[in-house]
Amino acid sequence: MLSSRIETPTGPLTVLADPDGMVYAAGFTTESAELLALVHPRLRGPVRDRTDLGPITSAVHSYLDGDLAAIDAVPVRQHTDGAFLAHAWETLRQVKPGEPITYTEFAELSGRPRAVRAAAMACAQNAAALFVPCHRVLRTDGGLGGYRWGLPVKTWLIAHERRSDPGRDEARAAAR
Template sequence: MPSDAETGYHYGVIRRAIERIDAAGGRALPLDRLAAEMNMSPAHFQRVFSRWVGVSPKRYQQYLTLGHARALMRERFTTLEAAGALGLSGSGRLHDLFLTWEAMSPGDYARRGAGLTIRYGFFPSPFGDALAMATDKGLCGLAFTEETGRAAALDDMAARWPAAEFAEDAVRVAPLVEAPFSGTGEARLHLIGAPFQIKVWEALLSIPSGQVTTYSEIARTIGHPTAVRAVGTAVGRNPVSFVIPCHRALRKSGALGGYHWGLPVKRAMLAWEGARADAEAG
């Protein structure tokens, strides 16, 4: 398995390739041309793609098209009741990852983090540079900085707990980050949010990797079928991106909707998971 540094580098290549593919307006780019655009040899470019996602650049371009999201809606839409019955280990859910989570009490949430020490650090990830935050109980924040920059991501996340104390301590946070990105071991989460938000995030945890659902399906599942807009807001406020898979929530039409850390990151996550799901199934 490639190291975090390697996968972070690979995502940087993928991100530049996404921009080039988008600029082509849906016209497929041959390997030689795309590799040249990335200032790489075709063989090296092919290896980078294979290490990162397990499929060829030609195949991966198909996953990056806007039509891929609509295909997911047709072929891999999941009802959350069925997904929940599978459990977190079902349908390739982050491979062998065992996930435990705890929500802060309403009183703790109302205190806006007062008396809480949150440690943070920046780490390479499959989707570029990532900001991770943790309390003594587990990972409480995960953000991707490629589109926003580090300072903006840190300000955004810190504003969610304005009364907390923050300390940069990548060494203490690192063990909590390793499990979600490697897909093995135990990932501990400490969720900080209002009760309605916690319900939405719990529903998101039921969506298997490689599948998607809709905002309206989430609203129905948590018992608030008319609260689609509020569900969308709660999805956008998910503090632990990727691990709580808000990128798997789409609009009914198959449109991607928004993504707090940038649509290129959401598209890359869906393509990465879709390609891996197909590779495992094949």
């Protein structure tokens, strides 16, 4: 497993990936070991540091430069013993940048409208932050809720996505 640290305006983003460019874990930390603990035991392996992960690093830089869709094409592999979590993580990848949803809406999109706590658990157990954008899920009252990497990081990510998507405001104005 390869590890690389990418500097962001909100601190370092460390990514664990395989040599083929599949992300296994990512988080706003400098500690590869902290991320490795989030990876399912069947997927773990020795970690080797790299300065660059090619397309993954490029996608993160493009995202930070305002191309919010750049991270969508990066493949992610998380393993779970439950079908709901796998489906919920795929569902998270469909949530549009700059358009956060609530945990209730996330549960509905995931096919289990009454499973709000399970939807929140899917966010909490997500090992591939940024690429599986659990930061785009808010409390029902619009509050931030939690985020493994801290609320300042979640706040920055949401603000970045809103700033970088001027078409979002134009589309809302046109819909009125």
